[in-house]
Amino acid sequence: MVVQAGRCFIQEGAPAHDFYVLTGGRAKLFSLMPDGRRQIVGFAEVGDFLGLASSESYAFTAEALGEVTLCRFPHSAIDRLVERFPRLHGRLQQEASSELVKMQARLMLLGRKTARERLASFLVEQASPCCAHALKDEHGPLTLPLPMSRTDIADYLGLTIETVSRTFSLFRKEGLISIRGASSVTLLSPGLLSDMAGGIKRS
Amino acid sequence: MVVQAGRCFIQEGAPAHDFYVLTGGRAKLFSLMPDGRRQIVGFAEVGDFLGLASSESYAFTAEALGEVTLCRFPHSAIDRLVERFPRLHGRLQQEASSELVKMQARLMLLGRKTARERLASFLVEQASPCCAHALKDEHGPLTLPLPMSRTDIADYLGLTIETVSRTFSLFRKEGLISIRGASSVTLLSPGLLSDMAGGIKRS
DNA sequence: CGCTCGTTTGATTACGGTCAATCCGCGTGG
DNA sequence: CCACGCGGATTGACCGTAATCAAACGAGCG
The missing domain is CATH 1.10.10.10 (Winged helix-like DNA-binding domain superfamily/Winged helix DNA-binding domain)
Known part of the structure; x- marks a missing residue:
């Protein structure tokens, strides 16, 4: 997929059918409150996985900063993919891990700094x-x-x-x-x- | 392991050799700044995994609220465990996922509410x-x-x-x-x- | 040249933080 | 059984940081 600058390719709250791998460009990930207050929860770079958190619906909106290229996979395909590319398994684990650590630092930043x-x-x-x-x-x-x-x-x-x-x-x-x-x-x-x-x- | 009320069983910054499963009681997880400002990054309940984020060192301190019981595993044992209990794999994935979603809600809370x-x-x-x-x-x-x-x-x-x-x-x-x-x-x-x-x- | 939009700067406000003084629940000991 | 004291919680007075409102600035572009 190719997404033009400023376009949203993941919509907060929408049913989370797919996940994405960012293969080109950068994106900002954010949530909104009903009155428009916005919190950017992260910036995605080449190689990042998006929408992995497989709850019912996406937790954030993803908007392209500049032009962005992606690969889209249905959630149901994860298992098959991991089977075909065993190294992917560790990669996913690691991605989730490091994301969590970053998040904890972000909590300190927003809560106390x-x-x-x-x-x-x-x-x-x-x-x-x-x-x-x-x-x-x-x-x-x-x-x-x-x-x-x-x-x-x-x-x-x-x-x-x-x-x-x-x-x-x-x-x-x-x-x-x-x-x-x-x-x-x-x-x-x-x-x-x-x-x-x-x-x-x-x- | 059994940990008494108020004792810390994970120390922020310490080398992260092991991970834990909480089997009884509750714990608070927090980070500190050099001047003592504190941010609680979460509360752990029975069944939660702690210290999974396998970076070099723990990102938070874990302190028992009341008496706590735990199982400790060396990080190196994860693969063997997953092999023996295949369902664990999905469990870990899911745990990381839902933790990430919660974190994103917390970012909105701390940043904008x-x-x-x-x-x-x-x-x-x-x-x-x-x-x-x-x-x-x-x-x-x-x-x-x-x-x-x-x-x-x-x-x-x-x-x-x-x-x-x-x-x-x-x-x-x-x-x-x-x-x-x-x-x-x-x-x-x-x-x-x-x-x-x-x-x-x-x- | 002049418009637009993002950024910078200024003046003022307000929300939550700080400092300080009770209050209250609870355990202890007289 | 009650007085006492301790630590956490509540309330109050005041302050400071960042938000809000508003104006000026400046870069990019038709």
Whole structure:
């Protein structure tokens, strides 16, 4: 399947017949409340499995960020697939595991962290796929793209766009980051940001 | 294994050698930040699997609420166990699935809901194991025990004890609940509470 | 050039947090 | 049996962070 930018290919609450493997592009996953409040529960990348949670209906809506390509399988086909590709079994297990661990970190973020800590956590998380270890070491500036809008960041962190924007500006004034056009950030002190993300305030 | 009340049998950050099946009692699962902020990521009941997320180290601490009995298995034994008990496979899958769905609801709760909505959600969640369907129907009062302390409720909902207590009092004044000694609540209008939990405000 | 939409900035509000003072249930010991 | 004390829960006064409302800014595009 190919899905155009901005289109939803999974609808929250719809009967969950199929699951998907994302083979190209990125997607945002979110739930809505009746009055429009939105919480982004995650971003999906190439290789991710979606809609595995085989309850009656999907727990979130999935919307393409840019163009997205997918493989769709009916839930009933899982067993056959696993039979044909035995390594898939471990893969599924592992996927679910790591997703759960991420979720637990997200609960701490949303339940207990301040706006500054949330944004710092977000930046570190965005950076980690690039350079996993370079963060603790006090090593140098590290530029990363922010493919998502401020609104998406806000809905991911449980904040408002205004607070996200303000906090970015604060970080800039404090010399922690530098901003190039709202969709590209350079971390000037990854170590400090990483500490802040963990709730440690260095003098 | 038997664990006494208040003892921790899984330590956040410790190397994750084993996983556990809870065979008696209840436990609370939480993470801590360096300054002591706490987030309860869940309560475990009889039959639940703990420490399955097989990353390097445990993502949370598990503390017994009352006396707890467990079976412990080394992670390396999973494959052998699944081989001997084929039905376990589906069970594990299902467990991970439903846990993920619950987590996504928790993200919405912590990221977007107000204090009133959080407490209403909590009460409905506590009630649902008892009477799953009786909630939507406007049916009558429904008494339930609250085995955990106010502090635990607060850390579960991302609030403070004061806010939890105040909100309980508000609900009482509004005739939504009635309280018997801090560890037993009666839902007088389950329907209204359920709506509030979902973010619907009836006139 | 001017419009639109997303972002930034500013002013004010409000919800929930903090600090502090009771209150209450319960177990203990006189 | 009751006085006492302890810890958890409730209530109150006040504060602070992030939300809300509103305006200005700026990049991209017709």
